[in-house]
Amino acid sequence: MRSENESGGQTSRSFIEEARRAQIVASAVEVIADVGFVQASLARIAKHAGISKGVISYHFAGKDELMEEVVNRVYTAIADHVAARMEGVETATGLLRTHILSVAEHMRGHRAQLRALGEIFYNLRDSEGKPRYGVDTNEEIYRSLERIYQLGQSTGEFRPFDIRVMAVTHSSAIDSMFTYWVARPEHDLDAHAVELADLFERAVKK
Amino acid sequence: MRSENESGGQTSRSFIEEARRAQIVASAVEVIADVGFVQASLARIAKHAGISKGVISYHFAGKDELMEEVVNRVYTAIADHVAARMEGVETATGLLRTHILSVAEHMRGHRAQLRALGEIFYNLRDSEGKPRYGVDTNEEIYRSLERIYQLGQSTGEFRPFDIRVMAVTHSSAIDSMFTYWVARPEHDLDAHAVELADLFERAVKK
Amino acid sequence: MRSENESGGQTSRSFIEEARRAQIVASAVEVIADVGFVQASLARIAKHAGISKGVISYHFAGKDELMEEVVNRVYTAIADHVAARMEGVETATGLLRTHILSVAEHMRGHRAQLRALGEIFYNLRDSEGKPRYGVDTNEEIYRSLERIYQLGQSTGEFRPFDIRVMAVTHSSAIDSMFTYWVARPEHDLDAHAVELADLFERAVKK
Amino acid sequence: MRSENESGGQTSRSFIEEARRAQIVASAVEVIADVGFVQASLARIAKHAGISKGVISYHFAGKDELMEEVVNRVYTAIADHVAARMEGVETATGLLRTHILSVAEHMRGHRAQLRALGEIFYNLRDSEGKPRYGVDTNEEIYRSLERIYQLGQSTGEFRPFDIRVMAVTHSSAIDSMFTYWVARPEHDLDAHAVELADLFERAVKK
DNA sequence: TATGAATGAGCTTTCATTCAT
DNA sequence: CATGAATGAAAGCTCATTCAT
Numbered sequence: 001m002r003s004e005n006e007s008g009g010q011t012s013r014s015f016i017e018e019a020r021r022a023q024i025v026a027s028a029v030e031v032i033a034d035v036g037f038v039q040a041s042l043a044r045i046a047k048h049a050g051i052s053k054g055v056i057s058y059h060f061a062g063k064d065e066l067m068e069e070v071v072n073r074v075y076t077a078i079a080d081h082v083a084a085r086m087e088g089v090e091t092a093t094g095l096l097r098t099h100i101l102s103v104a105e106h107m108r109g110h111r112a113q114l115r116a117l118g119e120i121f122y123n124l125r126d127s128e129g130k131p132r133y134g135v136d137t138n139e140e141i142y143r144s145l146e147r148i149y150q151l152g153q154s155t156g157e158f159r160p161f162d163i164r165v166m167a168v169t170h171s172s173a174i175d176s177m178f179t180y181w182v183a184r185p186e187h188d189l190d191a192h193a194v195e196l197a198d199l200f201e202r203a204v205k206k
Numbered sequence: 207m208r209s210e211n212e213s214g215g216q217t218s219r220s221f222i223e224e225a226r227r228a229q230i231v232a233s234a235v236e237v238i239a240d241v242g243f244v245q246a247s248l249a250r251i252a253k254h255a256g257i258s259k260g261v262i263s264y265h266f267a268g269k270d271e272l273m274e275e276v277v278n279r280v281y282t283a284i285a286d287h288v289a290a291r292m293e294g295v296e297t298a299t300g301l302l303r304t305h306i307l308s309v310a311e312h313m314r315g316h317r318a319q320l321r322a323l324g325e326i327f328y329n330l331r332d333s334e335g336k337p338r339y340g341v342d343t344n345e346e347i348y349r350s351l352e353r354i355y356q357l358g359q360s361t362g363e364f365r366p367f368d369i370r371v372m373a374v375t376h377s378s379a380i381d382s383m384f385t386y387w388v389a390r391p392e393h394d395l396d397a398h399a400v401e402l403a404d405l406f407e408r409a410v411k412k
Numbered sequence: 413m414r415s416e417n418e419s420g421g422q423t424s425r426s427f428i429e430e431a432r433r434a435q436i437v438a439s440a441v442e443v444i445a446d447v448g449f450v451q452a453s454l455a456r457i458a459k460h461a462g463i464s465k466g467v468i469s470y471h472f473a474g475k476d477e478l479m480e481e482v483v484n485r486v487y488t489a490i491a492d493h494v495a496a497r498m499e500g501v502e503t504a505t506g507l508l509r510t511h512i513l514s515v516a517e518h519m520r521g522h523r524a525q526l527r528a529l530g531e532i533f534y535n536l537r538d539s540e541g542k543p544r545y546g547v548d549t550n551e552e553i554y555r556s557l558e559r560i561y562q563l564g565q566s567t568g569e570f571r572p573f574d575i576r577v578m579a580v581t582h583s584s585a586i587d588s589m590f591t592y593w594v595a596r597p598e599h600d601l602d603a604h605a606v607e608l609a610d611l612f613e614r615a616v617k618k
Numbered sequence: 619m620r621s622e623n624e625s626g627g628q629t630s631r632s633f634i635e636e637a638r639r640a641q642i643v644a645s646a647v648e649v650i651a652d653v654g655f656v657q658a659s660l661a662r663i664a665k666h667a668g669i670s671k672g673v674i675s676y677h678f679a680g681k682d683e684l685m686e687e688v689v690n691r692v693y694t695a696i697a698d699h700v701a702a703r704m705e706g707v708e709t710a711t712g713l714l715r716t717h718i719l720s721v722a723e724h725m726r727g728h729r730a731q732l733r734a735l736g737e738i739f740y741n742l743r744d745s746e747g748k749p750r751y752g753v754d755t756n757e758e759i760y761r762s763l764e765r766i767y768q769l770g771q772s773t774g775e776f777r778p779f780d781i782r783v784m785a786v787t788h789s790s791a792i793d794s795m796f797t798y799w800v801a802r803p804e805h806d807l808d809a810h811a812v813e814l815a816d817l818f819e820r821a822v823k824k
Numbered sequence: 825t826a827t828g829a830a831t832g833a834g835c836t837t838t839c840a841t842t843c844a845t
Numbered sequence: 846c847a848t849g850a851a852t853g854a855a856a857g858c859t860c861a862t863t864c865a866t
Contacts, residue, residue, distance in 0.1 A: 042837090051851080058852095161405070165405075195368045199372070202408060248860080258828060269862095428829075474857075475858090541654065546801060547801035573817070574809070581817060660841090669847085673846085675842080
């Protein structure tokens with residue numbers, strides 16, 4: 001995505017395509033973050049982007065595909081950031097703190113994206129009415145957090161506890177930190193993250 | 207709502223009225239818990255209750271009022287249960303554990319209510335698209351949890367920490383326990399609650 | 413449908429319902445006959461009937477159900493008329509002539525209905541794009557015509573021939589008579605029908 | 619369409635042009651035959667041909683012109699074939715049989731074309747919703763069939779009858795033979811044609 | 825009180841057509 | 846010549862709400 005066309009000159013087509021998709025996704029993020037998933041109609045997203053309704057239908061198979069694209073982009077950005085920060089950290093306690101602090105760090109600059117992510121997770125349904133992103137979607141997050149806790153238990157850094165419950169609680173603690181901050185912008189996000197890191201460190205240590 | 211006035215023996219009106227409202231609220235809870243807020247149209251709720259669509263419009267000013275009534279009733283039931291369990295408990299640690307365990311206890315028999323509550327909290331908006339129940343709605347919960355933590359800090363049971371962050375995290379930990387359990391009914395709710403009580407007890411103790 | 417409420421007095425509801433359905437079907441017939449199936453949108457049918465678009469959605473599950481109702485009503489009317497005329501006729505030749513002539517007779521007063529019927533037969537598709545009324549729908553007609561030809565062959569009135577080919581041709585000859593007449597109202601329908609009766613009588617006789 | 623003019627060696631333009639038009643028409647025929655007129659969008663036809671949507675708009679004034687071109691090409695092919703077979707036949711009875719049999723003969727190898735032709739005849743409308751190809755389009759066919767019947771009556775081969783009715787019926791008999799065969803590919807088309815030839819021969823003979 | 829018929833706004837999606845490149 | 850991005854109208858359908866009975 002960053003450098004694939006130094007030599008040839010015919011990538012402009014897909015470049016335009018890509019730019020439009022990105023523009024539409026960005027508009028969708030802002031609208032969803034502002035008025036919520038349910039009110040975020042294609043018409044509203046298009047109007048916010050200053051384009052015609054049909055453009056979205058042209059570039060995306062439907063509303064669902066657009067929403068999934070939003071999720072993928074936002075999600076990938078978070079994961080990339082956090083993974084980069086955690087690289088090289090070796091102790092379970094260090095990984096635990098780094099995870100919480102780096103997610104918060106990334107949040108600070110991407111409030112709308114995370115708000116939109118939550119909305120889509122909560123509201124997007126398949127044709128049968130079942131959630132598109134349910135607990136199964138969180139499963140990946142839970143697994144990666146569980147790896148941290150398991151490591152700590154095996155190295156003896158952490159006490160015995162149910163790693164799944166800890167992972168679920170950890171995940172929701174971060175979500176609620178974000179939600180609280182979105183609603184009250186004056187709230188000190190970094191301080192909240194440090195408190196959270198302390199909280200979980202104490203909760204797991206021997 | 208409880209008035210037995212108006213001349214004499216004609217209290218049957220408001221009794222019928224009350225019964226109808228309760229019936230409609232109960233139907234709404236079940237439908238929302240089953241298919242989610244967005245799909246819970248008045249038609250669906252009416253059909254589920256075996257009554258005409260118009261009845262709802264007759265007894266409630268609109269969909270929003272119905273939803274607020276659902277929230278009030280469910281919310282009150284939880285608060286009553288938890289308050290009863292906490293009565294007589296004196297130590298902060300005891301209150302902390304009792305809160306978590308008694309909420310879980312009540313949850314077990316009222317899965318649908320809590321599911322509906324979450325849906326409404328997340329989805330109900332005012333005419334401008336702003337959430338009807340946002341952080342301000344949780345404020346009351348946060349305050350009551352903060353009282354527990356403040357007590358613990360003043361008695362010396364708890365270490366120093368930001369009581370607001372702790373309250374927010376505590377609240378979300380309970381919510382996520384419920385969400386996880388709703389999605390995976392085989393999950394052991396009571397064990398989860400005990401783990402959570404241990405987690406917070408360790409997180410706050412000196 | 414004709415007499416079920418001599419005593420009670422609460423059938424007015426379904427009476428209104430029935431009247432509306434009949435009104436909508438009638439409007440659909442006229443619009444389809446005028447502008448064709450494809451152009452016959454629900455909006456157009458509603459406007460022609462002087463009602464709101466939503467009324468149709470209220471009384472019919474969807475466009476398909478409306479179209480099927482049109483087919484059922486028109487089809488039944490034709491079949492009833494022809495069956496009445498053929499009652500008591502005993503020779504195959506008599507039945508053959510009566511069928512052609514009585515269909516034409518009924519046509520004369522129901523031009524629009526038959527035009528609409530043809531449009532729907534040709535255009536209505538299921539969700540996979542397959543014709544809703546295809547050859548299988550005509551099968552019933554073919555079978556009833558075959559019975560006439562079979563009778564004639566078994567009594568010795570008719571020569572040997574392929575009764576399926578004769579039935580298919582017979583059916584299409586009537587359809588084309590109607591189509592021609594619809595396009596050219598000055599065309600003498602009754603004379604056409606007599607010519608057709610002569611044609612088939614000569615084609616099958618020994 | 620055949621012009622080799624315009625200075626000298628630059629006829630490749632109109633050659634390419636012609637090839638493209640033929641390619642698009644062929645694709646249109648296949649798509650219409652497969653999914654019907656209504657579902658045969660320009661996008662679908664373009665995709666089937668492996669070209670861009672815009673190409674069609676470039677080579678044809680609009681969808682209507684494309685459809686008319688399809689009709690012209692298919693129609694001409696049939697007429698050419700039948701005319702060739704009828705050349706040299708002298709008796710009216712011979713012409714009658716030859717017409718029916720040669721149309722069927724041509725049909726056998728061009729099922730899709732005829733299916734498409736029927737779809738377009740039935741569905742193509744002008745801006746007012748009136749059929750583009752109605753009875754007036756068939757007029758040419760009727761006239762040519764009438765010439766056969768008139769010949770037979772004037773030579774004394776045929777009995778007196780209304781030649782227009784006979785022509786209309788003859789035309790529809792062939793159409794229905796095709797329709798039946800398209801829907802039931804196992805049907806014996808040639809046998810059907812022979813039955814039809816017998817049927818009309820007997821219907822007209824003295 | 826209760827009903828269900830009716831409304832009209834709004835939704836997603838499809839499509840023929842236009843146009844800059 | 847050809848492309849594909851963009852448009853905007855129109856479609857079927859859902860839904861909260863109103864209203865005469």
